[in-house]
Every structure is written in structure tokens, then in C-alpha cells.
Amino acid sequence: MLQQIVNALRRQDGVSDWLVRHIRKLSQQHYVIGDGPENTRAVTSERVVVTVMNDHRATQRGEELVRGEAEVTLLPSDLAHVSRKLEEAVFMAGLTDNPPYGLPTPSEFPRVDLADPEIRAQPQEVAKHMVQQLVDAVGAEKGVRLSSAEAFVDEVHTSIENSRGTIGTQVETKLLLDFVLLASNGDEEMESHIAFDRRRASDLDVPLLAHRQAQYARDAIVAQTPKTGTYAVVVSDEALAELLLSSGYSPLVLRSAGQLKYQRLSPWEVGKSIFSVEPRGDPFMMYSNSLLPFGTRSAIFDSDGLAGRRTLIIKNGVLSSFWATQRYAEYLAIPATGTFGNMEIAAGSSPFDQLFDGHGTVYHIVAFSAMSPDPITGDFVGEIRLGYEVQRGQRRPIRGGSISGNLFTVLADAQFSEETVFLGDYLGPRGMIFPQITVAGE
Amino acid sequence: MDLQKLPPQLAVPAEVLPGLVAKMERHVPYGAALLGRTGGLEVVVNHREQRVSEIPLRQGFVFTAWNGRWFEEVAGTDLAPRPMMALAEQLAKAVEVLPSAEPIDPGPETTAHFATPCAKDPTALSSKDKLEMCRDLHSRASKLDPRIVNVHVRYLETRDSKAFANRAKRLSQNVMRLRLSVQVFVRDGQEVKYDWATRDGVGGLELIGFTDQELRRLCDHALALLSAEKVPPGMYEVICTPDVSGVIAHEAFGHGVELDMFLKHRARSEQYLGKKIASPLVDIVDDPSYPGGLGSYFFDDEGQLASPTYIIRQGIFERGLSDLFSAHRLKVPRSANGRRESFERKVYARMSNTFFARGDTPVQDMIASVEQGVYLQHSSSGMEDPKGWGMQVTSHYGEEIRKGKLTGRVFAPVGITGYVPDILQSVSAVGNDFALSGGTCGKGHKEWAPVSSGGPHLKLKARLG
Numbered sequence: 001m002l003q004q005i006v007n008a009l010r011r012q013d014g015v016s017d018w019l020v021r022h023i024r025k026l027s028q029q030h031y032v033i034g035d036g037p038e039n040t041r042a043v044t045s046e047r048v049v050v051t052v053m054n055d056h057r058a059t060q061r062g063e064e065l066v067r068g069e070a071e072v073t074l075l076p077s078d079l080a081h082v083s084r085k086l087e088e089a090v091f092m093a094g095l096t097d098n099p100p101y102g103l104p105t106p107s108e109f110p111r112v113d114l115a116d117p118e119i120r121a122q123p124q125e126v127a128k129h130m131v132q133q134l135v136d137a138v139g140a141e142k143g144v145r146l147s148s149a150e151a152f153v154d155e156v157h158t159s160i161e162n163s164r165g166t167i168g169t170q171v172e173t174k175l176l177l178d179f180v181l182l183a184s185n186g187d188e189e190m191e192s193h194i195a196f197d198r199r200r201a202s203d204l205d206v207p208l209l210a211h212r213q214a215q216y217a218r219d220a221i222v223a224q225t226p227k228t229g230t231y232a233v234v235v236s237d238e239a240l241a242e243l244l245l246s247s248g249y250s251p252l253v254l255r256s257a258g259q260l261k262y263q264r265l266s267p268w269e270v271g272k273s274i275f276s277v278e279p280r281g282d283p284f285m286m287y288s289n290s291l292l293p294f295g296t297r298s299a300i301f302d303s304d305g306l307a308g309r310r311t312l313i314i315k316n317g318v319l320s321s322f323w324a325t326q327r328y329a330e331y332l333a334i335p336a337t338g339t340f341g342n343m344e345i346a347a348g349s350s351p352f353d354q355l356f357d358g359h360g361t362v363y364h365i366v367a368f369s370a371m372s373p374d375p376i377t378g379d380f381v382g383e384i385r386l387g388y389e390v391q392r393g394q395r396r397p398i399r400g401g402s403i404s405g406n407l408f409t410v411l412a413d414a415q416f417s418e419e420t421v422f423l424g425d426y427l428g429p430r431g432m433i434f435p436q437i438t439v440a441g442e
Numbered sequence: 443m444d445l446q447k448l449p450p451q452l453a454v455p456a457e458v459l460p461g462l463v464a465k466m467e468r469h470v471p472y473g474a475a476l477l478g479r480t481g482g483l484e485v486v487v488n489h490r491e492q493r494v495s496e497i498p499l500r501q502g503f504v505f506t507a508w509n510g511r512w513f514e515e516v517a518g519t520d521l522a523p524r525p526m527m528a529l530a531e532q533l534a535k536a537v538e539v540l541p542s543a544e545p546i547d548p549g550p551e552t553t554a555h556f557a558t559p560c561a562k563d564p565t566a567l568s569s570k571d572k573l574e575m576c577r578d579l580h581s582r583a584s585k586l587d588p589r590i591v592n593v594h595v596r597y598l599e600t601r602d603s604k605a606f607a608n609r610a611k612r613l614s615q616n617v618m619r620l621r622l623s624v625q626v627f628v629r630d631g632q633e634v635k636y637d638w639a640t641r642d643g644v645g646g647l648e649l650i651g652f653t654d655q656e657l658r659r660l661c662d663h664a665l666a667l668l669s670a671e672k673v674p675p676g677m678y679e680v681i682c683t684p685d686v687s688g689v690i691a692h693e694a695f696g697h698g699v700e701l702d703m704f705l706k707h708r709a710r711s712e713q714y715l716g717k718k719i720a721s722p723l724v725d726i727v728d729d730p731s732y733p734g735g736l737g738s739y740f741f742d743d744e745g746q747l748a749s750p751t752y753i754i755r756q757g758i759f760e761r762g763l764s765d766l767f768s769a770h771r772l773k774v775p776r777s778a779n780g781r782r783e784s785f786e787r788k789v790y791a792r793m794s795n796t797f798f799a800r801g802d803t804p805v806q807d808m809i810a811s812v813e814q815g816v817y818l819q820h821s822s823s824g825m826e827d828p829k830g831w832g833m834q835v836t837s838h839y840g841e842e843i844r845k846g847k848l849t850g851r852v853f854a855p856v857g858i859t860g861y862v863p864d865i866l867q868s869v870s871a872v873g874n875d876f877a878l879s880g881g882t883c884g885k886g887h888k889e890w891a892p893v894s895s896g897g898p899h900l901k902l903k904a905r906l907g
Contacts, residue, residue, distance in 0.1 A: 031788060033705050036511065038767065039788050043517040045502060060577075068492070073481075073499035076520050077451065089496075095573050096492035148706040178886065182707055182829075191708055191829040195887055220830065228675050228907075247887075263490050264591040267632045276632070369834040370825035374855065376627070376634055381857030381907065383825065383834035400832050402857045402907045404672065440675030440857065440907020 002159055005048055005074060008082045009163075014090035016067065017053040017103055019162040019304060022046075027154045028123045030131055034146065048074045052086065054093035055100065068096035101327040103162045104306040104336065112300050112308055113293040114172035116200040119153055126201050127151040130177055137210035138181060144214040147180035147191060166305035173199050174296065177206070183217035190220035192367070192386070194238065197424045199294040216366065216386050223397035226389060226441035232359035233403055233439070234390075236352070236431035241423045242371045243380070243407070245343045251378040251407055252286060253340050256313045258324025262331045265376060268319045275412035279317045282348040282416045286314040288323045289427070290341030296424040302338035310344070311337040317412065345428030348416025355417055355433040356390050363398065363439060364388045364431075378407035401441030410434040446557050448614050449603050451501060452477045455521040456614060459607035462505070462530045467609060469534035472508035472546035474608040476743055477521065478785050482619075483569060485597040487576040489584065494569050497600065502785035505530045510543025513767065517785045546770060548610040549745060556615040556740035560646025564599050564620060567647065572597055579652060583624055586661040589668075591634065594625040597650075600892075606745040615740040619643070619892060621880060622650035624657065626664045635667035635854075637820070637838065642880035643734040643894070663820075667839060670854035675907040679815035680858075681808050681843065681899055684877040688895030689821040689835045691726050692796050692883070694862045695719075696895070698828035699753050699762035700779070700791035700885075705771055709828040711759060719759045720866035725799035726754040728763055730778050735795030736880025737893035743789050744780035751777045753796075754866075765791040783889045790885050798897030801872025805899045808871050810846040816906060817841045817848060818856060821879075831862040840906070857907045865904055873899030 002022040009018045029041040053069045070092035072085050119126050130151045138146045154174040161167045178195035192213045198204055235243055244250060255274070260266040268274055274284075290299050290308030299308045304326050312320045322334060329336035356362045365387040373380035381404040388395040413436065416429035448456055459475045466473030479501040486493040503526060504517040516533045520526070564572075576595045583593045600619040607613075621642040628635055639660045641650040652660075682690065695711070703709035711719070720726075729750035730739050741747050744766045752760050764772070765780035768791050781792035809817065820838035827833060839854035878896035 027786065029788065033702075039513045039515060041515040041517065041788060043786050045517075045519045045786065047499070047519065049498070068494070070493075070495040071498075072496050075499070075501055077522065092494040092496075092569055095494045095570055098491055147708055178888075180706065180708060189707070189829070193886065263488060264629075265627055265634060267629070267634055369827055369832060370823060372823060374822075376636055379855050381834075381836050381855055383827075383832060383857070383859045385827065385830075385832070399830065400859065400861070401905070402834070402859050404675075404855075404857055404907050438672065438675060438907065440859070440905060 001048060001076060001079065002161065004079060005050060005082055006161055008086060009050070012083070012086045012090065014054050014094065015052050015086070016055040017163045019051040019103060020160065021049045021303065022159040023049065024157045025154060026123070027152060028127050030127045030151045032131055032149045046076055050074060050086070050089065052089040052093050054090050056094055058097045059095070060097055065100060066097040067100045068093040068098060099331060101330045103164045104166050104304050104326050106165045107307050109168055109300045109307050110291055112291050112298050114170060114199060114298055114300065116173045118201055119173040119175065120155055123153040123155065126175070127153040130201065130206055133206040134179055134210055137207040138214065141211065141214040143185065144181050144183045144217055147182045149179040150176065152176040160301060160305045162305050168301045168305060170300040175199070175201060177204060181213050181217045183214065183221055185221050188221045190217055192217040192220065197296050199296055203294060203422070219397035220386055220399055223386060223399035225400040226363055226384065226398045226439050228441050229439055230436055231439050232362045232433055232435045233437040234355055234362055234364040234431050234433045236364065236366060237421060238423060239365050239368050239371065240432060241426035242368060243373065244345070245426055246372045249372065249375050251373050251375050254375045256319065256322055258322040258328035258332050258334065261322055262328050270319050270321060272319060273317050274314055274319055274408060275317055276406065276408045277412050279412040281412060281414040283316040284314055284411055285316065285346035287312055287344040288337065288340045289344040290338060292342045292344065292427060295342035297342045299341065306336055306338040308341065309337060342425045342427060347418050347420050347429050349418055350415055352417035352419050352431050355415060355431055359433070359435065362390045364390055365403065373407045380405060380407060401439060404438050404440065410437060448605060448616065449479055451521065452479050452603055452605050455523055455526060456605035458523045458527060459605060460612055462527055463607050463609055465527065465531050466505065466507055466534035470507040470537050470539055471510060471543050472548065473534060474506045474606070474745065475530065476504045476785065477605040478502060479603045480600060480784065482598070482600040483572065485572050485576045486595070487580045488594040489592045494573050497598065500784045504785045505533055507534050507537045508546050509537045510540035515788065546766070548608040551610045552747070553612045558616065558618040558644050560618060562647035564618060564647050579624060582654060583626055583657045583661065586658060587628065587665060589628045589630060589665065590626060590661065591629040592627040596623050606741065608745055611745045613741050613745055617644055617739050618646065619736055620645065620647070620650055624652060624660060626661050628664045628668060630668045633668055635664055637664040637667065640879065642736045644736060644738040645734050649734060663839070666852045667854050670839060670852040673816065673840065673853035673856050673906050676905070677903060678906050679812050679901070680904055681812060681815065681817045681901050683819045684875065684896045684898055685879045686818045686821045686835065686837055687798050687897040687900045688796070688879060689824040690833070690865065691798050691897060692793060692895040693824040693826045693835055694833045694865060695726050695753060696728065696793045696796045697826035700793070701762040701764040701768035701772055701774065702791045703828050704762065705768050710831045711828065714759045717759060718757050719863055720754055720757040721869040722757040723801060723872045724754055724757050724866055724869050725752065726796070727752055727799055728779065728793050728796045730794035732795040735878050735894040737794035739794065742778040742780045743782045746776050746778040746780060748778045763791050763793060765789050781891050783891055787889060790889060792885065792891055793883060793893050795878060795894045797878060797895060798872065798900060800874060800876045800898050802874050803871040805873050805875060808873060808899055808901045809843060809848065811871070811901070812843045812846060815843045816853065816856065817843055818858065822855065832859065833862050833865065834859050858904045859907065860904045865902060868903035869900055871901035875899060
């Protein structure tokens with residue numbers, strides 16, 4: 001299918017450059033409610049995504065040479081109509097006037113671990129085993145039962161080819177384990193809900209995670225609303241990754257994006273501090289890392305065919321480089337780094353337990369209802385789904401209320417744990433303490 | 443594209459679905475088939491870039507077989523009739539039907555095709571004309587203030603076609619969803635702030651467009667955010683715009699009444715069926731048949747014809763939203779809320795257009811009745827907590843109300859949290875206006891589906907922070 005489309009692209013008038021991605025996916029999905037199945041699914045899909053660039057004289061003003069691009073998706077049943085689809089793409093690309101840019105030229109691709117041999121060999125068994133491990137682990141937890149679980153195990157093959165001679169193939173595996181536990185003390189019942197994305201089954205210690213989530217569900221029953229005021233707040237594990245990475249829409253990622261710089265939406269400058277106040281916390285170092293073994297955002301090549309890499313973005317709180325795909329790198333005259341990979345943040349120097357020392361009352365947040373800082377401004381507000389009030393070594397569960405602030409202000413003062421965690425797309429400190437955060441509660 | 447007919451990519455394979463279902467039902471007590479194709483056009487214009495392109499096409503099939511207790515499904519992208527037939531039969535043969543198989547009701551016999559009525563059919567306008575429409579909007583907005591650093595205009599036209607068959611039904615639909623959004627970015631030194639406005643819905647080009655006055659207001663809001671303050675945390679009397687009201691309806695009492703949550707024992711509302719849960723002024727409705735709502739459709743992904751569901755009437759929780767599995771297990775009537783993100787995912791009980799019903803208080807009277815409070819505008823996100831009955835809604839900004847008047851003092855962003863029954867019972871006035879806003883809703887952190895939410899202005903009490 002890929003070759004047929006490539007041949008058609010080479011024949012098509014008006015195609016100045018092109019990029020083709022052939023994506024085939026196999027997915028096994030298991031859904032459980034309580035102790036019984038709800039659904040089992042097997043999904044296969046295949047599609048080719050074609051990006052066509054058309055160079056033409058500007059349609060709006062001037063006579064300079066400009067470039068437009070358009071994307072079309074071709075399915076196996078579209079092969080008889082490839083020429084018509086490509087003509088449509090050329091027409092759409094010809095409508096828009098953008099400054100010219102190129103595509104990645106051939107380069108050596110890195111070796112990156114993206115596929116779990118166990119998943120590739122026995123996807124259905126891996127999904128079933130994860131669910132069984134979960135059921136067994138929850139069965140050992142007093143006062144806790146499984147509400148529901150979903151296990152997806154996917155294998156994705158991607159082949160890429162572009163008009164500049166770049167050709168590559170990568171095979172990746174993905175798994176998702178999403179589950180809800182219910183804890184009851186007879187009068188009251190509460191839940192804990194979590195979803196884990198990984199590439200490799202052995203990166204999830206299901207019994208350990210089930211035990212942790214069971215305790216969270218029990219604690220939610222007795223949790224109380226936090227007090228209103230300004231407090232030191234520790235955010236840890238998945239909640240910290242959510243605050244910093246926000247599924248890729250993080251202000252840290254977007255403000256360091258070449259595209260946003262080009263669009264005049266990022267005020268950041270290379271060599272200048274990213275913080276809005278004088279930094280007093282641990283040095284903040286952030287990398288975009290596409291080479292992290294089994295990282296869920298790792299890749300041999302990005303969506304344009306640029307080789308995966310590890311790039312220092314922020315060094316000691318100062319912007320070291322923007323990350324940029326080929327197009328925006330050319331627009332800004334900076335090196336192309338490719339799409340942002342996994343977020344890697346350097347560890348701090350304090351043991352996690354010592355982060356709580358010397359701050360009086362500390363709120364430790366382990367789960368937000370949702371935390372997505374504004375991607376442009378960095379302002380955030382998040383409801384506390386579960387946390388702990390820590391005072392003189394005593395921990396009291398809390399839930400409800402919210403914390404708010406601005407990421408570029410609170411990070412300037414933050415201290416990081418020396419322990420690190422790998423959470424699929426995040427490798428960095430297990431926890432951070434922010435000394436001054438507004439808490440809205442009782 | 444002729445909306446009165448299925449696109450050819452679905453029309454041919456749709457012909458074989460009844461026969462395919464019959465073949466499956468030789469082996470299983472219930473079978474169903476769904477074909478789906480979602481595609482369309484995106485046009486983007488901002489200060490530095492332009493784009494006209496197809497949106498990523500999703501097209502595929504799902505065959506569903508019932509083993510007496512749960513569903514087994516296969517799904518894929520190859521719509522060639524012969525392989526589809528073979529795969530469906532293979533699925534049905536492989537299913538181990540349980541001895542005490544419970545029957546599934548396929549519903550009344552229905553054969554119909556539905557199409558979105560469009561006064562101004564978007565497919566009659568060329569891509570070039572749509573690009574010109576966006577360029578014009580961009581140009582008008584860009585001139586409004588020198589502090590504007592970018593204006594992002596996006597036109598999104600989504601054509602969502604489906605064909606469904608079980609042993610009683612043969613249905614097809616073409617749904618046209620449109621969105622036109624303008625995002626204005628302003629900068630003062632290192633501060634970049636923005637605001638946006640959207641027109642959307644199921645229908646034609648008559649749904650979208652902005653007057654110069656609306657663009658001026660949008661620009662003024664973005665500029666006001668440059669001097670916005672943080673709201674002092676605490677309990678407030680608030681007035682919510684329809685947009686914020688809608689997200690409260692969606693998060694507070696939408697997700698928590700999706701009946702798969704009852705099966706999973708994840709919804710506290712289960713204990714309140716038939717009981718008072720809100721102020722008697724409150725009616726909450728989910729209606730996939732609401733004309734023009736972005737979450738509208740004619741039948742759901744399990745062949746149930748769209749109709750409204752009163753979730754709360756005069757403060758009493760009446761009924762929830764079901765998919766086939768939850769309705770069957772709970773032995774309750776179905777509602778048309780069985781929805782998939784795409785053929786790649788299973789059906790869940792999902793909302794469509796969810797809103798507070800209109801009241802009778804003029805908005806100005808509501809504001810005038812507040813001694814000290816906040817006028818909350820423009821929701822930017824929300825999250826449900828059906829078990830704990832917490833709720834999180836983020837308002838992009840709010841304006842102070844003092845002695846019944848808006849003071850011009852702006853807070854941003856404003857987090858609204860609280861215990862759902864407390865919030866719903868605190869509703870003390872319901873506006874006589876009404877508006878829906880479209881968006882994309884997830885179930886947990888995935889399973890994205892187009893929805894809308896809204897209603898009138900509301901006056902209530904909530905914790906802000």
C-alpha cells in the first residue's frame with residue numbers, strides 16, 4: 001500500500017515535497033466490571049497519512065515563493081482513488097501561503113527500546129494476566145473491592161518515507177491499565193481511580209500499585225477538607241507528572257516550543273530565566289528525551305522523520321534551547337530537535353521524606369481531580385482528589401478544596417526529591433515541595 | 443457530499459449488514475453491526491501561518507456479539523463486504539454462548555436514514571471560500587488593538603456518518619458538526635494572555651459567524667486579563683454564565699448519572715433516585731435530539747433513536763443515561779446515550795447535550811441581587827467525581843460584583859469546587875436566557891466525544907480559589 005502511494009506521489013503534478021506515514025495497529029482490549037467481564041475486543045486498523053507540500057507564488061500579496069501543505073488519510077479501500085485524493089491535497093495545499101520550509105533529510109536513526117517482546121508474542125495473555133494480577137491483589141485488601149478495570153494491549157507498526165529520501169520503520173507496544181477500587185467502612189464508600197500508560201508489562205508492578213490505590217481509597221473515606229491559606233505543598237508521583245506535563249499540553253512544553261515562539265506566543269528567550277521571580281529553589285533542569293527506553297513518548301523518529309534525540313531544554317532555570325520540528329527550526333534558524341519526547345527532569349538533593357521538614361503544616365497531594373495548567377500563562381487551579389495534611393510527623397487524609405498558583409512562580413522556589421520515578425512519559429523527581437501555595441478549603 | 447445519502451465508502455458495505463447480522467445470530471443470541479466514517483475539513487489562519495487540510499479520517503466497522511452475559515467485539519478498517527462477512531461469522535462462531543443466556547431486546551423494527559438539516563450547506567462552499575471566511579475574521583480581529591500579538595481562527599467541519607443494523611433496525615445518519623473559533627492573544631511585556639469565542643453546533647453555516655461587536659468584546663476580555671488578580675479563596679455567591687452553568691451540569695450531575703457508573707458502584711447518585719437532590723428551581727436535561735447542539739445525533743451507536751431524558755426535574759433525580767449493557771443489567775429503560783469515541787473503542791453511557799432548563803429571572807435582576815460575589819464567565823475545564831461528589835470547574839475569568847453591580851475587577855483563573863448536592867441546592871435563581879456551548883468530553887481521561895452543555899445564567903453559592 002505504501003509503495004503504491006509513494007509511486008503515485010512521484011507522478012502527481014503540484015507536489016513539491018511529500019511525507020507518508022503508514023500506520024498499522026493491533027489492539028486487544030479487556031473490560032471488567034466487579035468480578036465479571038463486560039466486553040472483550042480485538043481491533044485491527046491500517047491507514048496511510050499523506051502530507052503534500054505545494055510551492056506557488058503568493059496568492060495574497062507579493063510574488064514571493066510560498067508553501068502550503070495539506071494532509072489526507074488513505075485507507076485500504078481508497079487505493080483505487082489515490083490520484084483523486086492526491087489532487088485534492090494539492091488543491092488544498094495550493095490555497096495557503098506560508099514561508100518555505102523543508103523536510104528532514106536521511107540520517108542515522110538511534111536504537112530505542114519501544115516494543116515489549118512479551119506483548120508482541122502474547123498480547124491477549126498479557127492483558128488477561130494484568131487483570132488477574134489486579135483481581136488477586138485487590139482480593140487481599142481488607143475492605144476494598146474492584147469496581148472496574150480496563151486493560152488495552154497494542155502493537156503499532158509505523159513506516160515513514162519522505163521526498164528527501166528519509167525512510168524508516170518502527171514497532172512499538174503500548175499498554176493501558178485503568179482501574180477503580182472501592183473501599184468501604186460499612187457506612188461510607190469511596191473510590192480511587194488511576195490509569196497507567198506504559199510500553200512494557202514489567203514496568204508496572206500491579207500488586208504494589210493495587211496496594212497503594214487500595215490505601216488511597218480507604219483514606220478517602222476519612223479525608224477532610226483542607227484549611228484555607230498559604231501553605232507548603234508537596235506534590236508527588238502521578239500528581240506531579242500531571243502538574244508538570246499535563247499529557248503534553250504543559251506550559252513548560254509549549255513555552256519551549258519553536259512553533260509557539262514563531263507564533264509570538266512564548267515570551268521565553270534562550271539564555272534567560274523561565275521564572276517570573278528570582279529562583280530560590282533547586283536548579284531546574286529539563287530535557288526532551290525521545291531515547292528513554294520504553295518511554296511512552298520515545299521514538300526512533302518523529303512524525304516528520306527526524307531522528308529521535310535527547311535535548312537539554314532548560315538548564316538551571318534558564319532556557320537552553322527551544323525544541324522544534326524541522327519546519328519551525330528553519331523558521332527560527334535553530335537546530336531541529338523533533339517533537340517533544342518524554343519529560344526528563346533532574347533530581348534534587350533532598351530525600352523525599354525530608355522535603356516535609358521545617359515548613360510547619362504541609363499538604364501532600366497524591367491525586368488531583370484534574371490538573372492542567374493553562375498552556376500559555378502557566379496559571380493553575382486543581383481540586384484535591386486526595387492528599388494528606390502533615391504536621392509534626394502526623395498524616396491526616398484530606399480531599400476537596402483546591403490549590404492554585406502559577407507554574408513559573410512556584411517552580412522557582414521548589415525543592416525536589418533525590419529519588420526519581422519513571423511514569424511512562426515522565427522521568428524525574430518523585431516529589432517536589434512548593435513552599436508558598438494558595439489552598440482553598442474550609 | 444449529499445447529506446441525504448450515506449457516503450459511498452459506507453453505502454456499499456451497509457447493504458450487507460442485515461445479512462451479516464443474520465449470519466451472526468445463527469450462533470449468538472444477539473448481534474449488531476456499526477459502520478462509521480468521520481472526516482472533514484480544517485482551516486486555520488493566524489498571524490504567521492495558514493492551513494487548509496482534511497481532518498484525520500476515521501473509518502471502520504464494529505461487530506458486536508452477545509454471549510448471554512457480556513459483549514465480544516471485533517473492529518477494523520477494511521470495509522470490503524466479503525472479508526467483513528467472514529470476520530463477523532468467525533467472531534460469532536468463536537463466542538461461547540452461556541447456558542443461561544439472557545436475551546437482548548433489539549428494539550422496535552425501524553428502517554430510516556437521517557441527515558442534519560442545513561440552511562446553508564457547508565459542502566456547497568469551496569475550501570477556498572472557507573479560507574477567505576477565516577482570513578476575513580482574522581483580519582477584523584487583528585486590527586482591534588496594538589497589544590494583540592496573534593489571532594488564531596479555526597474552522598472545523600466534521601462529517602460524521604454511521605450505519606447501524608441489528609435484527610430489527612436498519613439505520614443510517616449523516617451528522618454535520620461545525621465549529622468556528624477565534625482566539626485573541628495579547629501581550630504586555632512578559633505577560634501573554636488570551637481569550638476565545640466559539641460558535642458551534644450540528645447544522646450549517648447559519649450557526650457560525652461573529653459580529654464586530656462580539657470581536658470587540660472578545661478583545662476587551664483578553665486585555666482585561668492582563669491586569670487580572672487572583673480571587674481570594676473562600677465561599678462566594680456567584681452568577682454563572684450559561685457556559686459555566688453547563689459545565690456544572692455536565693460535571694456535577696452528568697457523569698454521575700451515566701448508568702455504567704451505577705453498575706460499577708461508582709456513583710453516589712444511585713442512592714438518590716426519586717429523591718430531592720437540588721433546589722426545586724433546578725431541571726437538568728440530556729437531549730441528543732436538541733436542534734443544533736454540538737452533541738446532537740439521530741441515533742446512538744447501539745441503534746437507539748435520540749430523545750430527551752429529564753435527569754432532574756424540580757430538584758428530584760428522575761433517571762440516568764444508559765447504554766445497552768447498563769440498561770439491560772439494571773433492567774431500566776434505554777436512553778440514546780450509548781456512544782463510542784470511534785470504532786476502535788467500546789460503547790459507554792455518555793452525555794450528549796446536557797443543560798439546565800430555562801428559568802424566569804432576568805440576568806440583570808440576578809446580578810442586582812448580589813451584595814458581594816463573582817460573575818463567573820467562560821469555563822475552560824471541568825472534572826467529575828461521581829463517587830465523592832466533588833466537582834471541579836475552572837472558569838477562565840470572573841468579575842467582581844459589589845452591591846448589585848459589576849465593578850470591572852477581574853479574577854483569573856477561578857477554580858470552582860464544592861460538594862455537588864450543596865452546589866445544586868444553593869441555586870437560588872435561574873435565568874430566562876439559554877445557550878449551549880460545544881466541547882469534547884472524556885470518560886475519565888480518555889474516550890473523547892463531541893458534546894455540548896449549557897442552560898441559562900444561574901445564581902448559586904460555591905467555593906472559589
